[in-house]
Amino acid sequence: MSCLKPVSLADKLSGSQGALSKTESYRDNRHRGITVTDSNSAPSNVSETISPTSNGTHSQGPAVGSKQSSTSASHGVGTDIVEKLDKLLSQRAGDRHLVLIQDFPDPDALSSAWAYRLICQQYQIDCDIYYGGTLSHQENIALVRLSGLPARRWSPQAKTGPDLSQYQAYVLLDTQGTTTQLTRLVKESQLSLFLVVDHHATQKDIDAALVDVRPHIRATATILTQYLQSERLLTLDRSNSTHVKCATALMHGLRSDSSILQHADEADCAASA
Numbered sequence: 001m002s003c004l005k006p007v008s009l010a011d012k013l014s015g016s017q018g019a020l021s022k023t024e025s026y027r028d029n030r031h032r033g034i035t036v037t038d039s040n041s042a043p044s045n046v047s048e049t050i051s052p053t054s055n056g057t058h059s060q061g062p063a064v065g066s067k068q069s070s071t072s073a074s075h076g077v078g079t080d081i082v083e084k085l086d087k088l089l090s091q092r093a094g095d096r097h098l099v100l101i102q103d104f105p106d107p108d109a110l111s112s113a114w115a116y117r118l119i120c121q122q123y124q125i126d127c128d129i130y131y132g133g134t135l136s137h138q139e140n141i142a143l144v145r146l147s148g149l150p151a152r153r154w155s156p157q158a159k160t161g162p163d164l165s166q167y168q169a170y171v172l173l174d175t176q177g178t179t180t181q182l183t184r185l186v187k188e189s190q191l192s193l194f195l196v197v198d199h200h201a202t203q204k205d206i207d208a209a210l211v212d213v214r215p216h217i218r219a220t221a222t223i224l225t226q227y228l229q230s231e232r233l234l235t236l237d238r239s240n241s242t243h244v245k246c247a248t249a250l251m252h253g254l255r256s257d258s259s260i261l262q263h264a265d266e267a268d269c270a271a272s273a
Contacts, residue, residue, distance in 0.1 A: 103133030109174035221253035
């Protein structure tokens with residue numbers, strides 16, 4: 001399907017705004033993870049599953065029994081995943097996350113990682129965004145340079161890289177770890193996987209605290225936009241230039257991965273409105 005009259009997300013900004021080691025807490029939570037997928041099967045370590053409903057949204061199974069708020073439901077996403085992410089992030093104030101995107105990142109990956117970084121700032125969590133290849137297209141280079149998008153290159157062949165001991169966990173956005181050479185390096189360091197958000201088909205079982213994989217959606221930026229539209233994780237502020245730039249980048253990512261919304265899903269259209 002296609003969407004008529006796409007509206008820039010920047011125009012939709014609202015006017016408002018432990019005793020255990022952290023590494024061990026991440027490892028413990030991996031076995032209490034929650035998964036959102038478009039398939040009925042879930043990794044064996046996942047105890048709770050969110051399944052898709054007929055209109056493309058996701059609802060929690062009866063074992064949890066959480067309710068949808070009208071705000072989130074109106075934007076096409078249940079509160080289940082947002083509430084879970086809110087709870088997990090709230091428990092990790094003071095942490096630092098390593099955010100990995102595909103080796104040759106596109107606007108979808110770049111904008112999604114930026115949105116996650118802004119969300120984490122509300123929970124006093126620092127994030128560093130890395131890709132292992134290069135910015136291969138002029139539009140991607142321009143997006144990073146003009147917006148100041150905080151993504152950095154980390155060549156897996158280089159002798160120097162970020163000090164992985166400063167991170168408590170890593171995050172995969174717009175990838176499930178198969179399109180970045182950096183996955184091997186973080187696994188060797190025994191960093192725990194905290195979150196995976198992706199719109200590509202499920203490629204393997206994922207051992208993470210939270211997994212949100214929705215292949216029926218055209219862009220990961222759509223999923224991150226839904227998180228923001230819930231207004232539970234972060235309320236964007238039109239007077240904040242960083243928020244405006246990130247919202248614009250998300251719209252660019254959504255449009256580029258949906259062929260300017262010509263191949264958009266209902267959720268992509270709702271995210272762009």
